[in-house]
Amino acid sequence: MLSMGLTSETVSRLSALWGKSAARNAGRMHLLLGHLLDTAAVAEVMWHSYLAPSLRWRLDEISGGRGREWFMWVCGIHDCGKATPAFQSVDAVEAARVIAAGLTWRRWPAGKRWRHDVAGGALLAPLLRDAWGRDAAGWVWPLVSGHHGAFPSAQSLTAPREQQGRGAGWAEVQRALVEVFTRSVGFESLEGACPRQPLRKAEQLALSGLIVMADWIASDALCFPGIADVADVSLAGARRRAEAGWSRLRLSGGGVSYRCRILACSLLRGVSGLSRGRLRSSWWSGLGRCRFRGCWWLRRRWGRGRRKPR
Secondary structure: OHHHOOOHHHHHHHOOOEEEOHHHOOOOOEEHHHHHHHHHHHHHHHHHHOOOHHHHHHHHHHOOOOHHHHHHHHHHHHHHHHOOHHHHOOOHHHHHHHHHOOOOOOOOOOOOOOOHHHHHHHHHHHHHHHHHOHHHHHHHHHHHHOOOOOOOOHHHHOOOHHHHOOOHHHHHHHHHHHHHHHHHOOOOOOHHHOOOOOOOHHHHHHHHHHHHHHHHHHOOOOOOOOOOOHHHOOHHHHHHHHHHHHHHHOOOOOOOOOOEEEOOOHHHHOHHHOOHHHHHHHHHHHHHOOOOOOEEEOOOOOOOOOOOOO
């Protein structure tokens, strides 16, 4: 990180920021930069094994042929809002290390909570506007702020100074986190990650769900145990962890040809005589005996006593 032009003080502070506390991560604290890279590595596996070809094509189109790296970037950067006092102060044990590195804060009134997803939007939006311009920044920062399911308005990004980080030290370590992560996934700078055009609204919504999915997988403490020493954090290591985690889930996605089959079970041929409960249990019983993956359709004919919807 020193080779990126960061001061030793900033490197020390960046190396203290935690993303997963030991108390909630199977007894091992995980550095924030490590979690961002884990999520990016999961996104890379998803790119090859899960994303539909049409979405890969669109992401390539908006990024000048660098769709894989851009997908890794937008998934991994999701938790940048944890680089704030509001989050770093949540766990007293982990906070002690951050304070010792020189990142401090004052107490704020009880009851005022500044969520890390919204804090991420407040942190990233001005950096993206400076590097990309207002239009490109305007549709990307909500993907970060919405990674827990709620999309805040631009007006709600007015951050409480103490909880977002007061002073030059916090501002510098937040910029450094974004820059180090951006370079780690393959871009020369934040400017180089600027999309050339926006995704459509429906595509943005799909991408938002994929960010949530990548974060969820990378938060599994069994496959992604905590790393407390920044010297052990790397994209190469994150890739190995991501491959192992993905294999454990045994997922497949849009790159796989699905087969549709109709269940021709004698028990279901005369469904008119089955109650709803018996029909449901028979259906699930039939599915449980199947040994292939695919898309199932349950077809029921319209007969006496049932009205066809209009």
